[in-house]
Amino acid sequence: MIVSIFLAIIIFLTLIQAAIPRLLKKTIVFGVTIPELYVEDEKLSSYKKIYSTITLLVGLLGILLLAFWGFGSQLREETFVIIGLIIQFSILITSMILYLYFHIQTTKRKREMKWGENLKKVRVADLASRSNDEMLPSFIFALPMAITIGLIVYTVSQYSAMPDMIPTHWGPNGQPDAFSEKSPFSVIALLLILLVVQGMMVAINTFTKKSGVKLNAARRNSSRIQQLSFRKYTSWFMFLTTVLLTILFGFLQLTTIHGEFAGSMMMMVLPLGFFLIILLATAFYAFKVGQGGSRIKTEVIDEETPGITDLDDDQYWKAGVFYVNKNDPSIFVEKRFGVGWTINFGNPIGYLVMIGPLLIIFVISFLL
CATH class of the missing domain: 1.10.132 (Topoisomerase I; Chain A, domain 4)
Structure with missing residues (x-):
C-alpha cells in the first residue's frame, strides 16, 4: 500500500x-x-x-x-x-x-x-467585474467551523469514556502509530488544529475575494471571463479542501472517542479516499483552469488594441516568485510560476493570515 x-x-x-x-x-x-x-x-x-x-x-x-x-x-x-x-x-x-x-x-x-x-504600458484593474464575481461568500467557509465546534463540545462530554492514550498520528494503513497521554488539551488538539486550518481558509477566501481583477491590456474581454472563472474555481477548490479535511479529522476524532466506530478497512479506505479526491481535484484545477484561468476557452472576440502591453511590475517579483510591494493593498496575488495565489510579502497582514495559523498549529503539535 x-x-x-x-x-x-x-x-x-x-x-x-x-x-x-x-x-x-x-x-x-x-x-x-x-x-x-x-x-x-x-x-x-x-x-x-x-x-x-x-x-x-x-x-x-x-x-x-x-x-x-x-x-x-x-x-x-x-x-x-x-x-x-x-x-x-x-x-x-x-x-x-x-x-x-x-x-x-x-x-x-x-x-x-x-x-x-x-509599447505603452497599461494596468487594467476591473473593479466593475466584482459584481459578477462568483467566488463563494466567506460565511460558507465558516459552516464547517460550526461542525468542528460541535465536535469539541461532544468530545468534552465524552471525556470520561475516552481511552487513557490519545492518538496523535496515523500511519499509511490508517492505524494510529503515535500517542499522547489523555488530558483536557490532548483530547481536543486534533480539532483545534482543524479549527485553525478552517479559519485560515476563511481568511484566504475573504482577502482573495477583495483582490482586484487584473485584465490583460491587449485582451480585456476574454481575460475578464478567464479571471472570473479562475477566481470561482479557486474558491470552490478551497471549499472542497476544507470540507474534506473536516470529514477526515472529524472521522479520526470519532474513532478516538468510540473505538468501535469504524473497522480497520474503513480506517484505511477513508484517508485514501481523501488523498485520491484531493489529487484529482488539484489535477482538474490545474489542467482545466490554469493560472489566471488561462486554459479556460472563450468565444469572446477581443478588439485590436495595438501599441500597448501590461504594466511591467517585474521589479516587485523577487526571482519571479516572491511578490513584495508595500504600495499594493492586495494581500493575495496570482502566482507567477504555479497555479493559485501567493501572499504579498510587502503587506504585514499576509504574514498574519498565512504564518500565524502555521505557528499556532506548530505550538499545538509541540505541546502534545
Whole structure:
C-alpha cells in the first residue's frame, strides 16, 4: 500500500511540475512579464520544452527507482519512506534549479531584445467585474467551523469514556502509530488544529475575494471571463479542501472517542479516499483552469488594441516568485510560476493570515 501511495504522489508531482510552463498565462514566462507580441518567441518556447523534458525525465527515473525498490526488494517500510521523500525532493529541487536558470535567461533575453520599450504600458484593474464575481461568500467557509465546534463540545462530554492514550498520528494503513497521554488539551488538539486550518481558509477566501481583477491590456474581454472563472474555481477548490479535511479529522476524532466506530478497512479506505479526491481535484484545477484561468476557452472576440502591453511590475517579483510591494493593498496575488495565489510579502497582514495559523498549529503539535 505504501508503495502505491508514493508512486501516485511522485507520478502526480512529475506531471504537474513538467506541465507548469503550459499551465500559465502566455504573457508570464518563468516569472517574467512578456508583451503579447512576443509570447511565441522561439527561444522562450525552447526554454519551456527543455524545462518540461528534463523535469519529466528526472521524474520518470524516480518512478522507476521507486518501483524497483518497492516491488523488487525487501526494504523496511521506514527506509522506503525515506527513499520516497528523497525522490520527491529531488524532483522539486531539479524543477526549482531549472526555473531559476530559465528565469535568468528569460530576463536577459527580454532586456537584450528590448521587448516592450516602444509599447505603452497599461494596468487594467476591473473593479466593475466584482459584481459578477462568483467566488463563494466567506460565511460558507465558516459552516464547517460550526461542525468542528460541535465536535469539541461532544468530545468534552465524552471525556470520561475516552481511552487513557490519545492518538496523535496515523500511519499509511490508517492505524494510529503515535500517542499522547489523555488530558483536557490532548483530547481536543486534533480539532483545534482543524479549527485553525478552517479559519485560515476563511481568511484566504475573504482577502482573495477583495483582490482586484487584473485584465490583460491587449485582451480585456476574454481575460475578464478567464479571471472570473479562475477566481470561482479557486474558491470552490478551497471549499472542497476544507470540507474534506473536516470529514477526515472529524472521522479520526470519532474513532478516538468510540473505538468501535469504524473497522480497520474503513480506517484505511477513508484517508485514501481523501488523498485520491484531493489529487484529482488539484489535477482538474490545474489542467482545466490554469493560472489566471488561462486554459479556460472563450468565444469572446477581443478588439485590436495595438501599441500597448501590461504594466511591467517585474521589479516587485523577487526571482519571479516572491511578490513584495508595500504600495499594493492586495494581500493575495496570482502566482507567477504555479497555479493559485501567493501572499504579498510587502503587506504585514499576509504574514498574519498565512504564518500565524502555521505557528499556532506548530505550538499545538509541540505541546502534545
